[in-house]
Amino acid sequence: MHKVVSIDKGNVNTLRLDITLDCGQCFRWEKNGDAWHGVIFGKSVTARQQGSNIHFDVVCEEGEGVSEIEVMLDDYFDLTTDYPAIFNEFSELDVLRKAIDFAPGIHILKQQPWEALCSFIISQNNNIPRIKGIISRLCESFGVRLPDGSYSFPEPGVLSNLTPDDLAPLRSGFRAKYIIDAAKRVACGEIVLDGLYSAPLEEAGKALQTILGVGPKVSDCTLLYGLHRLECFPLDVWMKRVVKELLPCGLPKHMLPYAGIAQQYLFHYMRSTYGK
DNA sequence: AGCCAGGACAAGT
DNA sequence: ACTTGTCATGGC
Numbered sequence: 001m002h003k004v005v006s007i008d009k010g011n012v013n014t015l016r017l018d019i020t021l022d023c024g025q026c027f028r029w030e031k032n033g034d035a036w037h038g039v040i041f042g043k044s045v046t047a048r049q050q051g052s053n054i055h056f057d058v059v060c061e062e063g064e065g066v067s068e069i070e071v072m073l074d075d076y077f078d079l080t081t082d083y084p085a086i087f088n089e090f091s092e093l094d095v096l097r098k099a100i101d102f103a104p105g106i107h108i109l110k111q112q113p114w115e116a117l118c119s120f121i122i123s124q125n126n127n128i129p130r131i132k133g134i135i136s137r138l139c140e141s142f143g144v145r146l147p148d149g150s151y152s153f154p155e156p157g158v159l160s161n162l163t164p165d166d167l168a169p170l171r172s173g174f175r176a177k178y179i180i181d182a183a184k185r186v187a188c189g190e191i192v193l194d195g196l197y198s199a200p201l202e203e204a205g206k207a208l209q210t211i212l213g214v215g216p217k218v219s220d221c222t223l224l225y226g227l228h229r230l231e232c233f234p235l236d237v238w239m240k241r242v243v244k245e246l247l248p249c250g251l252p253k254h255m256l257p258y259a260g261i262a263q264q265y266l267f268h269y270m271r272s273t274y275g276k
Numbered sequence: 277a278g279c280c281a282g283g284a285c286a287a288g289t
Numbered sequence: 290a291c292t293t294g295t296c297a298t299g300g301c
Contacts, residue, residue, distance in 0.1 A: 134298095278301105288293075
C-alpha cells in the first residue's frame with residue numbers, strides 16, 4: 001500500500017518553483033492552479049509555494065520514513081547550495097546581475113542522470129512544448145503507472161529492447177534510434193551514469209558522447225542537470241546568442257566552477273526578453 | 277511555403 | 290579543422 005507524506009519546508013531561501021520548474025531545465029512538471037505536480041525518483045510529488053515556504057505532498061510506500069523523503073527533496077531542489085554567495089560573486093558582471101534580478105530563484109535541479117540524458121537527447125533541434133509532449137508520451141507508454149495515475153520515467157532496461165517502430169507513437173522523429181541506443185548502452189552497463197558524478201569532467205563527456213545522438217551540448221546538459229556538474233556551460237542556439245551579444249569575453253575565471261548556474265540564468269533571461 | 281526549435285552526424289572542402 | 294545538407298515533427 002501507499003501513503004501520502006506531507007512535508008513543510010519553512011526556509012527554502014532562494015528557491016522559487018515557478019521559475020525553476022519552467023525555465024527549460026526539466027520537462028515533466030506541470031502547474032494546476034497554485035500546485036506544481038511532478039514525478040521524481042519514481043514518486044508522485046505535489047508542491048505549493050507561498051513565499052519562502054513550500055508544502056510538499058509525496059506519494060510513498062508504506063514503509064518509507066519522512067526523513068528520507070526530506071533528504072530526497074533537499075537533494076532534488078538543491079536546497080543546500082549557497083546560492084546567495086554565488087549571486088554575490090556573479091553580481092560583478094553587469095549582464096549576470098541583470099539576469100538574476102530579472103528572475104531570481106532558479107535552482108539547478110538534481111534530476112536523475114538517465115532522465116536528464118534521455119530528455120536532452122529528445123531536446124535536440126526541437127522546441128520546449130514539443131519536447132514536453134514527447135517525454136509525456138514516453139512516460140505514459142513505457143513508464144510505471146503510479147497509485148495516483150501519473151507515470152514514472154521509464155527505466156533504460158525497459159527501452160533497451162524496443163525498436164524505433166515501437167517508439168513511433170511518441171512522434172520523436174529521428175531521435176527514436178538515439179533513445180534506444182542510449183538505453184541499450186546504459187542498460188548493459190557499458191556506460192555507468194552513477195560513475196560520472198566523480199569522473200574527470202572531460203572523461204565523463206567523452207563517455208556520454210559515444211552514445212549515438214549525443215554531442216557536446218546534450219552531454220553538457222546531462223552532466224549539469226543530471227549529475228550536478230556545475231562547471232558545465234551548455235551552448236545551444238540561445239546561449240550562442242547570449243555569448244555573441246551579451247558575453248563576448250566569456251565568464252571571469254573565478255566564476256567557472258559555477259558556470260552552469262550562470263548559464264541557466266542567462267538562458268532564461270535571453271529567452272524571455274529576446275525581441276521584446 | 278518556408279523557417280525555426282535547448283543538435284548531431286556524415287560528407288565535403 | 291571548419292562548413293553544409295540532412296535528419297522527423299509541429300507551430301507559426
